Each structure stands twice: as C-alpha cells, then as structure tokens.
Amino acid sequence: MELPGEASRRSHPIPHVQCLHLEKLGHNGKHLLSGLQLELFRGELVCVVGEMGSGKTTLLRLLLGLESPDEGRVIVGGADPSKLAPREAPSFRKQVGVVFEDLKLMPARTVYENVSFPLLLAESSRALIHRKTMQSLTALGLEQKASLRCGELSRCEQQLVAVGRATAHAPLLLLGDEPSAHLDESHTLKVVEHLKSVNLKGTTIVVFTREPKVAELINAPRTLRLTGGRVLEVGPSLLRGTANKAAGMGT
Amino acid sequence: MTWPFVRNASLLAVQAMRRNSSAVLFSLLSIALCLLFLACSWLLLESFRFHYSQAISRPKAWIVLHEKAGYGDQERLVSQLTQWPGVARVHAFCENRGGSRTEMLNPVSWPWWIPGVRTGEAPTRVEVFFANDGDSDADFEALASKLAGLSGVAEVIGWSTLRERLEYAQSFSKWMTVTAGGAFSLICLIVSSLFCRLDASIRREEREVAELLGATPFQVRLPSYLQALALAIFASILCLGTVLFLLWQVEVPHFQLKPWIFLREWGRIGLFMGVILCWSTFLCLLGCRLSYSKPVRFWD
Known part of the structure; x- marks a missing residue:
C-alpha cells in the first residue's frame, strides 16, 4: 500500500520544505515547537491540524522567514x-502565497487591487495580470465585488479575497493559516475546491487549521497533527477520531 | 520592476496626494517659496558678479557731496570736472529729482516696490571715470586727492579703496548667497522629508503587507518617491513661473543693480530653469529617501 504523499516523493526526491529539529521558545519560556521534524515534497497538499497555541502560526512564520528558530533549521526550496x-x-516571498490569520489585506484598496498585487510584482503584461486576477476572483465568486474596497466587505468576503490573493499568482508554496476561519460551510467548500485546483497545477500547499472538520473536507493525502510543538500523527484516517472527539461523539 | 507596477504606484501616489491635499499644498508652497528665494539669491549673485566685472573694468573715483549740497552744486561740480585733464567721463546720480523718480517708476507697474523713492531728495554722489588706463594706482590717488579740494565735496573715495570695497562686497555677496542657498535647500529637504514621512506613516499598514507579499524596499517606497517627484516638478514650475513673471513685469534697464542680468539670453533662461528643476528634484528625492532611514525617524 502506498503511503500518503508517496507519488509526490517519487517524482520530486528532494524535499521542497524541510524542518529539522525545530525548537522555538515563546516569550514566557514555553516551548512553542520542540524538536519538530517535517518534510514536504513539491506539489504536496498537507493539512496541519492543531488546537490554539499548538504552534501552527509559529511554524508558518518560521516557514515564511518572519522568525528564526531557536534550534534546528528550516529549508524551503533549498534556502533557509x-x-x-x-x-x-x-524574491523568496514572491514565490510563497500566504493566507494570514488576520488576513492582512489593504482595506483602502479594491478587491481587484488586492488580488492583483502579487501579480503586479511578478508579471509584466497587463492583460495577463487581468486574466489571472479575474480567474482567481471568479473561482471564489468575487467577480461582482472586484471594484469594491476591501474595507467595505464582510469578514467572510475579506477571507475569500485573502485566499484569492494568495493563489492568484500560482505560487510554488502556499501557506494557509486558518483559510476558512470566517467562512460558512458553502464558502469553505468553495475555498477547499479552489485550493485543490491550485494544488493540481503544482503548488505545494500547507493548510494550518484548528478545525478537524476543515481537514476532513480538504481530505489531504497527508494530515499532520500538531500538539505541544510536535507533529504527532500522520494520515487522514487518524483525524476522524479527533473530529468525532471535537464533536463530542467519541471514537 | 514591471511597468504595470509602476503604473499602479503612480495611481496610488495620485490617490495619496488627493487624500492628503492640505499636506500637499503646504509642502508645495513651502518648497516653491524656498526655491524662489534660492533662485533670487542665485540671480543676485550673478548680478553682483556682472556688476563687479563692469565696475573694476575702468579706474574711477566716487565723490560724496555735502549733506547740504543741492542740484546746483552738483551741476557746477560736474561741469567743472569735465574740464579736468585725466577725467574721461563724469556720471552724476539722479541729476534732477523729477527725472530720478520717473526713471525708477517707469519700468515698474507697482510703485510700492521701490522703497525710499521720494521727491525732494538731493543727489549725493558723482562717479568720475579716469581717462588713462595705463596709469598706476598712485596717479589715480593723486588725482582723487585733488578732487577732495573742490567745493561741495564731502569725501572722495579713491580707486584702490573703491576696488577693496567692491572686492569685499563681491565676496560677501558670494558667501551670503551660498549660505542662503544652503539654508533654503535644507528647508526644502526637511519639508519634502516630513511630507514623505507623513505619507509613509499613513500607508504603514499597506507597506507592511506589500513587504510580506514580496515587494522590494524600493517598490514599497515608489509611491512616496513619485509624490516627492511630483512635488519637486510642481514647486519648480511655480517658482520658475513667478521668476519669469517678475522678469516680464520688471524689465529694468535703468536700475543700477539689475537682478535679472543673468537671464538676458534664452540659453541662460533654459539653463536657469534646468538647474532649478534638477536641484529641486534632487532635494525632494533625497528628502524622501532620508524619510525612510533613521535620521528622520527622530520626528516620529
């Protein structure tokens, strides 16, 4: 039987993302990450589930280079x-799409301007920028809202804009910190479908979520569980227990 | 950097300038005023240099008349001096009071421009040009001491003293211009830097997001640079427009000190405009660059 992500590992033998013995201490001296080991291969779709304070956002910030680990190394695309x-x-950040937990949109600028911003940094053809932006907006059902300022949108719509912005330029790596945090079920499904379609084009996607239900919806080949700063469980089937537990059903 | 990005940054700069219109107006007027003072000090320096070269071209002496001397005394002195051997030409300032007033008011539309022009003031000075350029300074001094014996003469300023005074005036004007130019340039720099600092603080959130999405520091600062560039261009246009308007209004062939003497040819007008435009652009862009580095964060 083939292990999750095995196909991707066969086609890309060198890991795209590597976390080697990561240690990260918080301000209060508590271990946010302790000895975390992680390998992601190019084109993989991975879901990292963890409760609040389990170190999901810390791991995302380390992968993005916004923080440096106290111990260990992070390697993304061969670079730390x-x-x-x-x-x-x-140039590193241009290749990474990120859905931040606090969205980090530009509220004074329109939906179109927000989504097209990463493309403006990379592409030189206006027609191409327009096409890719509109593709992303259409996939998320935002084409009618393109000319509205982000500050005028609901939180749900802002969340969709953040996802659209992270995926519009088809980055090599996409990190999503609670990409469905403010979405209802139908919109969550839409986002999941969109992320999967982006993944099919070759983007490595890591979705960080605290909701096992979202992880089930994503149904990623590899699902990791982050507890106490360590990756404890691997595999989608093991999540079902967590989901049931969260729903109060038990296993 | 891609062209669509530059276009987008330009639009962003226009939006930001519309949003901060009062700050834009204040900065624009301040920079234009500083440039105007800067331009005027430069023109005055050029004028001094022109007059200095003319003033030392021929040996001469100045005769200062007694306070009580009238026009009759002056006319008598002038007719006496023209008979003298060694005197080539005599120039009496403001030969008659009506003529002096007309001479000064004619080229100017607004009489209040000229302070101190009042009827009833007596002329006080006569300029005497010596005939022989080959004579030594000592010969000119001997001639000047003879002039001192004439009636109505209070003081004679000889050629060597006159030259010293002119040299001093020229060096003083040069240093004054450099100091004034430096001060006005500094004010321009500070104003543009504060303006960009204000813009940067307004766009702080946006700058952070842009950096997270992979914009380079230059790309993040580009809208501010474009605003600084627009300020420099508009301020230069305002300043040059004012200078050329004054030049058109005050064409003063009769003034002793011709402030616009440097702008007597089209080539020089072009050079003047080019230098003002380039200098203001340099100052505003430098101010903008400084606003993003540590020294100006002092004002935060």
Whole structure:
C-alpha cells in the first residue's frame, strides 16, 4: 500500500520544505515547537491540524522567514528563509502565497487591487495580470465585488479575497493559516475546491487549521497533527477520531 | 520592476496626494517659496558678479557731496570736472529729482516696490571715470586727492579703496548667497522629508503587507518617491513661473543693480530653469529617501 504523499516523493526526491529539529521558545519560556521534524515534497497538499497555541502560526512564520528558530533549521526550496539577505527575501516571498490569520489585506484598496498585487510584482503584461486576477476572483465568486474596497466587505468576503490573493499568482508554496476561519460551510467548500485546483497545477500547499472538520473536507493525502510543538500523527484516517472527539461523539 | 507596477504606484501616489491635499499644498508652497528665494539669491549673485566685472573694468573715483549740497552744486561740480585733464567721463546720480523718480517708476507697474523713492531728495554722489588706463594706482590717488579740494565735496573715495570695497562686497555677496542657498535647500529637504514621512506613516499598514507579499524596499517606497517627484516638478514650475513673471513685469534697464542680468539670453533662461528643476528634484528625492532611514525617524 502506498503511503500518503508517496507519488509526490517519487517524482520530486528532494524535499521542497524541510524542518529539522525545530525548537522555538515563546516569550514566557514555553516551548512553542520542540524538536519538530517535517518534510514536504513539491506539489504536496498537507493539512496541519492543531488546537490554539499548538504552534501552527509559529511554524508558518518560521516557514515564511518572519522568525528564526531557536534550534534546528528550516529549508524551503533549498534556502533557509530566516537567513536570507534583505535583497533575497522579496524574491523568496514572491514565490510563497500566504493566507494570514488576520488576513492582512489593504482595506483602502479594491478587491481587484488586492488580488492583483502579487501579480503586479511578478508579471509584466497587463492583460495577463487581468486574466489571472479575474480567474482567481471568479473561482471564489468575487467577480461582482472586484471594484469594491476591501474595507467595505464582510469578514467572510475579506477571507475569500485573502485566499484569492494568495493563489492568484500560482505560487510554488502556499501557506494557509486558518483559510476558512470566517467562512460558512458553502464558502469553505468553495475555498477547499479552489485550493485543490491550485494544488493540481503544482503548488505545494500547507493548510494550518484548528478545525478537524476543515481537514476532513480538504481530505489531504497527508494530515499532520500538531500538539505541544510536535507533529504527532500522520494520515487522514487518524483525524476522524479527533473530529468525532471535537464533536463530542467519541471514537 | 514591471511597468504595470509602476503604473499602479503612480495611481496610488495620485490617490495619496488627493487624500492628503492640505499636506500637499503646504509642502508645495513651502518648497516653491524656498526655491524662489534660492533662485533670487542665485540671480543676485550673478548680478553682483556682472556688476563687479563692469565696475573694476575702468579706474574711477566716487565723490560724496555735502549733506547740504543741492542740484546746483552738483551741476557746477560736474561741469567743472569735465574740464579736468585725466577725467574721461563724469556720471552724476539722479541729476534732477523729477527725472530720478520717473526713471525708477517707469519700468515698474507697482510703485510700492521701490522703497525710499521720494521727491525732494538731493543727489549725493558723482562717479568720475579716469581717462588713462595705463596709469598706476598712485596717479589715480593723486588725482582723487585733488578732487577732495573742490567745493561741495564731502569725501572722495579713491580707486584702490573703491576696488577693496567692491572686492569685499563681491565676496560677501558670494558667501551670503551660498549660505542662503544652503539654508533654503535644507528647508526644502526637511519639508519634502516630513511630507514623505507623513505619507509613509499613513500607508504603514499597506507597506507592511506589500513587504510580506514580496515587494522590494524600493517598490514599497515608489509611491512616496513619485509624490516627492511630483512635488519637486510642481514647486519648480511655480517658482520658475513667478521668476519669469517678475522678469516680464520688471524689465529694468535703468536700475543700477539689475537682478535679472543673468537671464538676458534664452540659453541662460533654459539653463536657469534646468538647474532649478534638477536641484529641486534632487532635494525632494533625497528628502524622501532620508524619510525612510533613521535620521528622520527622530520626528516620529
């Protein structure tokens, strides 16, 4: 029987993302991550489930190079993001799409401007930028809202804009921190479908979520469970117990 | 950097300028005013240099008349001096009071521009040009001491003293211009830097997001640079427009000190406009660059 992510490992023998013995202490001296080991291969779709304070956002920030680990190393695409020179950091970030937990949209700018921003940094053809932006907006059902300012949208719509912005430029790596946090079920489904379609185009996707239900919806080949700063469980089947537990049903 | 990004940054700069219209107006007027002072000090320096070269081209002396001397005394002195050997030409300032007033008011539309022009003031000075350029300074001084013996003469300023005074005036004007130019340039720099700092703080959230999405520091700052560039261009246009308007209004062939003498040719007008435009652009862009580095964060 083939293990989850095995196909991806066969086609890309060098891991796209590697976390080696990661240790990260919080401000109060508590271990946010302790000895975390993780390998992701190019084109993989991975779901990382963990409760609040389990270290999901810390791991995302480490992968993005916004923080550096106290111990261990992070390697993304052969480079350590926390040790990138200031000149190299922008080109690294252009290749990574991120859905931040607090969305980090530009509220004074329109939906179209927000979604097209990463494309503006990378593409030189206006027609191409327009096409890709509209594709992303249409996939998320935002095409009618393109000219509205993000500050005027509901939280749910803002969440969709954040997902659209992270996926519009088809990044090599996509990190989603609670990408469905403010969405109802139908919109969550839409986002999951969109993420899967982006993954099919070759983007490595890591979705961080606290809701096992979302992880079930994603049904990723590999699902990791983050508890106390360590990856404890691997595999989608093991999640069912967690989901039931969360729903109060037990296993 | 891609063209669509530059276009987008330009639109963003226009939006930001519309949003901060009062700050834009204040900065624009301040920079234009500083540039105007800067331009005027430069023109004055050029004028001094022109007059200095003319003033030292021929040996001469100045005769200062007694306080009580009238036009009759001056006319008598002038007719006496023209008979003298060694005197080539005599120039009496403001030969008659009506003529002096007309001479000064004619080229200017607004009389209040000229302070101190009142009827009833007596002329006080006569300029004497010596005939022989080959003579030594000592010969000119001897001639000047002879002039001192004439009636109605209070003081004679000889050629060597005159030259010293002119040299001092020229060096003083040069240093004054450099100091004034430096001060006005500094004010321009500070104003543009504060303006960009304000813009940067307004767009702080947006700048952070742009950086997270992979924009380079230059891309993040581009809208501010474009705003600084627009300020520099508009301020230069305002300043140059004012200078050329004044030039058109005050064409002053009769003034002793011709402030616009440097702008007597089209080539020089072009050079003047180019230098003002380039200098203001440099100052505003430098101010903008400084606003994103540590020294100006002091004002935060």
